[in-house]
Amino acid sequence: MMQSANNNTDKASIQPHEISHFLDVLANMTDCVAQYNPPPCENPCQDLRYRSITGACNNRNQPSWGASNAVLPRWLPSQYEDGIGEPKGWNKYFLYNNFSLPPVREVTKRIIYASNKAFQEDSLYSHIIIEWGQYIAHDMAFTPQSKVKSMWGSDCQCTSEDQKSCFPIKISTNDSLSTSGCIPFFRSVAACGTGDQSAIFGLPSITRPREQINALTSFIDASTVYGSTVGVEKKLRNHDSEGLLRVNLLHSDHGREYMPFVADNPSPCIQDPNAAHDDRIECFLAGETRSNEVVTLTAMHTLWLREHNRVAIALKKLNPHWSSETTYQETRKIVGALHQVITIRDYIPKILGPSAFQNYVGIYQGYDENVNPSISNIFSTAAFRFGHATIPPVVHRLDSEYREHPRYPSLLMNEVFFRPWRIIKEGGLDPLIRGMLGKPAKLQTQQELMNEELTQKLLVLSNNGSMDLASLNLQRGRDHGLPGYNDWREFCELPRLNSTLDMKIDISEENITKKIIELYGHPDNIDVWLGGLVEDFLPGGRTGPLFACLIGMQIRALRDGDWFWYENTNVFTENQKLELEKHSLSRVICDNSGLTHAPPDSFLMASYPEGFISCDTIPSMNLEVWKENPEQGASCGLPKKIENGGFLYCSEMVLIYFCNSGYYLEGHEKFACLGNQWNAQPPLCKDIDECSDQVTPACHISATCKNTAGSYQCLCTDPYELAEDKRTCVDSGKLPRASIASIILVALLFLSWAVICWILVCRGRLFSYKTSVDFHCEEENLKKMALKIDCSKCHQMSLPSSPSIILQPNKANSSV
Numbered sequence: 001m002m003q004s005a006n007n008n009t010d011k012a013s014i015q016p017h018e019i020s021h022f023l024d025v026l027a028n029m030t031d032c033v034a035q036y037n038p039p040p041c042e043n044p045c046q047d048l049r050y051r052s053i054t055g056a057c058n059n060r061n062q063p064s065w066g067a068s069n070a071v072l073p074r075w076l077p078s079q080y081e082d083g084i085g086e087p088k089g090w091n092k093y094f095l096y097n098n099f100s101l102p103p104v105r106e107v108t109k110r111i112i113y114a115s116n117k118a119f120q121e122d123s124l125y126s127h128i129i130i131e132w133g134q135y136i137a138h139d140m141a142f143t144p145q146s147k148v149k150s151m152w153g154s155d156c157q158c159t160s161e162d163q164k165s166c167f168p169i170k171i172s173t174n175d176s177l178s179t180s181g182c183i184p185f186f187r188s189v190a191a192c193g194t195g196d197q198s199a200i201f202g203l204p205s206i207t208r209p210r211e212q213i214n215a216l217t218s219f220i221d222a223s224t225v226y227g228s229t230v231g232v233e234k235k236l237r238n239h240d241s242e243g244l245l246r247v248n249l250l251h252s253d254h255g256r257e258y259m260p261f262v263a264d265n266p267s268p269c270i271q272d273p274n275a276a277h278d279d280r281i282e283c284f285l286a287g288e289t290r291s292n293e294v295v296t297l298t299a300m301h302t303l304w305l306r307e308h309n310r311v312a313i314a315l316k317k318l319n320p321h322w323s324s325e326t327t328y329q330e331t332r333k334i335v336g337a338l339h340q341v342i343t344i345r346d347y348i349p350k351i352l353g354p355s356a357f358q359n360y361v362g363i364y365q366g367y368d369e370n371v372n373p374s375i376s377n378i379f380s381t382a383a384f385r386f387g388h389a390t391i392p393p394v395v396h397r398l399d400s401e402y403r404e405h406p407r408y409p410s411l412l413m414n415e416v417f418f419r420p421w422r423i424i425k426e427g428g429l430d431p432l433i434r435g436m437l438g439k440p441a442k443l444q445t446q447q448e449l450m451n452e453e454l455t456q457k458l459l460v461l462s463n464n465g466s467m468d469l470a471s472l473n474l475q476r477g478r479d480h481g482l483p484g485y486n487d488w489r490e491f492c493e494l495p496r497l498n499s500t501l502d503m504k505i506d507i508s509e510e511n512i513t514k515k516i517i518e519l520y521g522h523p524d525n526i527d528v529w530l531g532g533l534v535e536d537f538l539p540g541g542r543t544g545p546l547f548a549c550l551i552g553m554q555i556r557a558l559r560d561g562d563w564f565w566y567e568n569t570n571v572f573t574e575n576q577k578l579e580l581e582k583h584s585l586s587r588v589i590c591d592n593s594g595l596t597h598a599p600p601d602s603f604l605m606a607s608y609p610e611g612f613i614s615c616d617t618i619p620s621m622n623l624e625v626w627k628e629n630p631e632q633g634a635s636c637g638l639p640k641k642i643e644n645g646g647f648l649y650c651s652e653m654v655l656i657y658f659c660n661s662g663y664y665l666e667g668h669e670k671f672a673c674l675g676n677q678w679n680a681q682p683p684l685c686k687d688i689d690e691c692s693d694q695v696t697p698a699c700h701i702s703a704t705c706k707n708t709a710g711s712y713q714c715l716c717t718d719p720y721e722l723a724e725d726k727r728t729c730v731d732s733g734k735l736p737r738a739s740i741a742s743i744i745l746v747a748l749l750f751l752s753w754a755v756i757c758w759i760l761v762c763r764g765r766l767f768s769y770k771t772s773v774d775f776h777c778e779e780e781n782l783k784k785m786a787l788k789i790d791c792s793k794c795h796q797m798s799l800p801s802s803p804s805i806i807l808q809p810n811k812a813n814s815s816v
Contacts, residue, residue, distance in 0.1 A: 032192040033144060033213045035071055037064075045650040045670070046658060050329045051336070051564050053226065053233045055217030058373070058563050065372050065561065066218040068228040071191050071211045072143070072377040075553075076491055078209045078481035085195030085210035087167055087187070088478035096484075099521030104474035105171045105183065107530060111515050112470040113455050114448035116393040116412070122443040122605065125350065125542075127296075127396070128436035129603040132585065133351075133387040135300045136343050138288045139224045140558070141380040142215045145186040158182040164196060165189075167479055169471050176456060177466055185472070187479050188212045212480055216288070218375040219562050220343055222336040225304045227287040231726075234661060234711075235263070236287060243312045243327030245305055246285075253428035254594060259284040259291070259298075259305050272421045281421035295416045295423055296395055299432045302423075306592035308335050311623065318627040321638055323646035325660065330626065337566035337580050338588070340559075346585065346603055348555055351386075352548045353541025360552025364559060367568045373561030376554060378488065381480050382529040383550035385473050386543055389444040389533055393451040396435030397427065402608035405431050413453035414466075430594045437589075437598065440605050444542065446509040446534050474527050485531030485546075486524045492549035497523045506535045506544055579621035590615035636673035644685040644710065647671075659685035662710030700728035 041047055041057035051058065055067040064070045080086050081094050089101045146165035156166035157180045168182035177183055195210030216228040225245070227233040238244045247257035261267070261282040269283040269292055283292045284301070291301045312331040316322060322330070349357045396410045404410060408426045416422060423429065442451070450470050458467040486496045497503045503513045503523060512534055520526050528546075535544020543551065559565050566572060566580055586598040597612040606612060639647055645659040653673045659665050667683025690698035690712040691705035699705040699714035703722070706713045716722055716729035723730045 032190045032194075033069065033215075034192045035069070035213070043656070045654075045656045046648060048563070048570075049648055049650070050333060051219070051221055053230055054228060055219055055221070055223075058219065059369055059561070061369060062372070066374050068217050068223075069213055069215055070218075070374060071194075072141075072214050072380060073372060073374050074211075074377050076378070076483045076487060078211075079483050080209055080481040083209065085164075085190065085481075087475075087481060090167070096525045097522040099525055101478075101525060102519040103170050104471040104478075104527075105169055105175065105177075105468065107474055107519060107527070108450075108455055108468055108470040110519060111512065111530070111534075112449040114451050116451050116453060119392060119448050119451055120443040120445055121392075121440040122390070123440065124605055125441045125603055126437055126599075126605045127392065127439045127441050128433075128585070129347070129350065130387060130390050130441050131296050131300050131436060132342070132347055132603070133384075133390075134294075134297055135224060136220065136339065136347070137384050137387070138216075138290055138297075139220060139222065139339065140216065140218055140384075141375040142288070142290070143188045143212050143380065144215050146189055156184040156186050167475060169468075169475050177468060183467060183471060185475050185479075188476070210481065212377060212381075214375050214380065218373055218558065219564070220336070220340045220558060221564070222287075222304065222332070222339045224286065224288045224291070224301060225308060225335060226332055230661060232287060235285065237328065239324075239660075241324065242316045243322075243324050243329075243331055244309050247305070247309070248284075251281075251424045253302075253423075253430075256429075256592065256594075257302075257306055257309065258424065259286055259302055261285060269418045269420055272425060275421070275425075281424050283418070284420050292418050292420055294395070294413070295419060296432055296436060298420060298423060299429045299436075302429055303433075303588055303592050304335065307338075307588050308332070310591055311335065314623050315626055318623060321628075323641060325646040325658070326648065329648075333564075333571075334580070334626075336564070337572065338583055340566050341580055341583065342585050344555065344559065345581070346601060348551070350603060351542050352552055353538040353543075356538050356541060356545075356548040356552055360549060361556045361559070364565070364567045366560075367563055367565065368560045371557050371561035373558050375558075377480055378482060378528070378550055379554040381482060382473075382477050383532060383547045383554070385529060386444070386533060386547050386551075388454065388469055388473065389449045390441050390542070391451070391454060392439075392442040393453040395432070396439040397431035398434035398438050399431070400434075402434055402438040410435070412457075413451075414457035414459060417459035428594075433589060433593055433595060437602060437606070438608055444533075444537075446507070446512045446536075449533060473529050477527055477529050482528050484524055485526035485528045488528050488532075488550070489546055492546060494545055494549070499523065506546075508536050509534070573625065575625045579623075579625050582619040583621045584618070587615075587618050587620050590618055591620070636676060636678050639671065639678055640682045642682050642685055645683075657683050660710065662688055662690075662712075664688050698727065702729040703727060 041060045041063050044060070047057045047060070054069075057063045058067075059065045079088065081088060081090050088096075089103075092100065094100070156168050158168050158170070165187050167185050167187050169185050170182055171177060173181055189212070191211040191213050194208045217223045225236075227236055236245055238246045246260045248260050250261070251258055262285045265282060266280060267283040269281070271280055275281075284298060286301045286305075288301075291298055308331055311334055312327050315330055316327050319327070344361070348361065352360065391413070393413055394410050395413060395416050397405045397408045399405045405427065408431050411422075423432070454469040455471075456466060456468065458469045458472075460467050486498075490496055495502070495505065497505065497507075500510075500513050500517055503516075504510070507513050516526060516530070516534070517523070532544060532547040532550070535546060537543065538545060538548050541548060562568075564571055566577060572580065584600075585602040586600060589595055589598050589602065596615055597609065598615060598618060599606040599611050600613060600618065604611075639655060641647075642657060642659075644663045645657060645665070647655050647657045649655045650670075654670065656670050657665060657667075658669075663685040665683050666686050668680040669683065671678045671680060673679075687707070687709055689707045691707045697705070698712050702720070703714040703716055706715055714722060714727045714729075720729040720731055722728070
């Protein structure tokens with residue numbers, strides 16, 4: 001009884017924030033990501049008017065559906081070699097249908113690799129269709145990789161193959177990418193409580209296989225522009241403006257904006273080798289961390305930054321009564337809708353083909369709260385990576401006549417990875433955009449899948465050497481425990497291919513099927529990404545039947561399960577929807593670059609000047625349909641503005657007040673128009689003291705929290721510094737400033753002592769020596785004087801202030 005009482009006392013003494021801190025520490029130790037647990041959806045007016053930045057509460061019954069930092073759903077159960085978390089190929093003696101899985105690098109070299117010179121151009125589609133595919137993929141999903149390198153010092157080479165967070169890609173010693181017999185590979189971070197961490201978190205391992213996290217919102221919502229977390233959004237916004245995004249204050253593109261630089265300086269982006277050491281061009285800051293991967297992708301991000309600010313300025317002129325928050329949110333809503341229009345109207349039908357689009361996506365029937373819009377593991381990890389096989393080896397830069405630019409020639413892909421300086425110093429966006437519009441995409445063929453720029457020279461900032469994108473894709477599928485090619489065909493109600501004869505149904509190139517079977521031994525063993533990639537295209541499409549199914553099902557879920565899909569009732573008025581559908585990527589280019597002509601459809605390959613039309617003739621949405629009556633609210637008139645907040649109309653007679661991030665509302669939130677006045681006085685927005693929150697501390701226990709207006713700072717004591725999360729202090733590896741100051745002080749004291757000693761000792765000797773020398777010189781001078789003066793008639797005399805000196809007659813001048 002006594003023991004039980006003590007135990008209860010101990011449990012009662014544990015505070016919630018201590019539990020939270022313990023779980024944070026445990027998560028870091030086990031290298032996992034905590035799954036998102038959204039707060040209750042308490043504000044139906046605001047939640048139904050604008051998206052939350054995290055995507056939470058889109059579905060009020062399932063608030064985590066589509067939200068950032070949620071688990072990637074599985075459409076088929078995972079397949080791990082131990083049933084929990086060991087990826088396919090982890091155990092070299094593990095057999096699949098009596099065969100070992102081939103090393104992924106061997107698959108690349110024997111099936112996927114193609115020379116830069118051996119590729120076929122796509123006669124239908126321009127290079128910009130590739131960039132839109134990559135850009136929109138980064139709007140929907142990102143799976144963070146393991147942080148084990150920073151914790152344990154592992155480099156995920158062959159020597160670290162036993163690390164649970166590493167899965168190095170084995171290669172032959174004569175491979176051009178070989179440094180130690182492996183290509184480094186960090187596994188995707190597991191969701192906490194899944195895989196081999198389940199037991200640590202008190203969960204039965206057998207029922208919780210390893211799962212992965214999507215760090216972004218799943219929705220097509222322009223999170224590439226605005227971010228997927230409150231913290232990122234706050235960094236991107238210009239809070240001193242009327243709803244604008246921050247821009248670069250150091251550089252501009254012929255008067256047009258660039259994205260701001262990241263705060264971390266120096267950033268990891270590669271610098272101009274001919275620039276001075278202090279002439280750095282840092283990585284650009286966007287809503288998505290991969291915006292600097294390739295300069296063409298950076299250009300797409302920059303176009304949409306400019307589009308937001310262009311639309312925001314126009315909306316504010318139409319609605320001067322709007323608050324900064326309303327202007328920002330309305331603009332964000334429009335820009336997100338344009339991403340949806342361009343994707344589902346102009347892009348996806350070209351990828352799937354008309355028949356598959358109709359079969360898997362079809363006509364919009366309205367919002368369905370029972371549809372989970374979250375990005376699936378198979379879509380993110382395999383199906384939507386089909387576009388890697390459509391990337392040409394060259395990034396073209398063209399002049400105003402769409403010829404090779406005389407000053408800025410075209411570049412191989414490996415010369416444009418993580419090099420934002422090439423945009424700022426080499427002509428800005430226009431040459432790149434012309435190159436994307438005026439040059440074709442690479443046609444994906446079974447004989448030439450991926451060029452050597454991607455399979456031999458890929459640059460990844462987390463690794464010092466070159467990488468192989470094809471091998472990374474294959475290894476990632478195994479890392480995530482994706483079922484094999486045939487299992488997914490069965491899922492899509494396609495026939496299983498059980499022999500080389502069967503494989504001819506959808507893979508017409510016999511040489512490819514022969515190589516695949518030689519490597520894998522059995523069709524069931526084929527990695528799903530490879531199998532989907534080598535299938536024959538569907539009519540009018542750029543994918544085979546498997547990827548058309550998986551992509552089409554995902555896009556339909558994204559559309560039908562999104563409350564804020566632009567076609568949903570009450571999201572936009574009918575007139576606003578019509579105006580949105582007039583807009584296009586070509587119009588965005590015309591409005592935000594120096595181009596004066598563009599193709600009507602940017603994705604279709606056109607020859608300049610025949611296939612281009614004047615920007616003046618390309619349709620544009622008319623923002624006048626967003627103009628509001630400032631006297632909205634019947635006879636009550638315009639409600640009063642509040643500092644550090646704003647208001648939103650729920651209806652013509654009802655509105656809510658809200659506070660900006662970092663402030664809380666004091667007073668009434670919801671107001672109704674009664675008679676000719678609002679039913680209460682406006683509330684106040686007061687600063688939140690984040691540092692006083694003991695339940696969910698703003699800063700890690702290692703840091704000191706300092707409250708600021710609308711925010712807070714986490715401070716570290718010397719020699720510690722903030723980690724990447726900006727809330728945890730880590731050892732900087734440098735001497736403390738106090739220690740440095742002490743060393744300097746001791747050095748100064750020692751130097752002072754040495755100087756004093758020199759003065760006392762050395763100067764004393766010098767004084768003695770100088771006195772003797774001075775006396776000797778004076779005597780010599782007097783002697784010289786005696787030679788010049790005839791003192792024969794003088795008496796002997798003594799100099800009063802000097803030793804006794806007798807002057808003798810100058811015999812030499814005695815005759816004078």
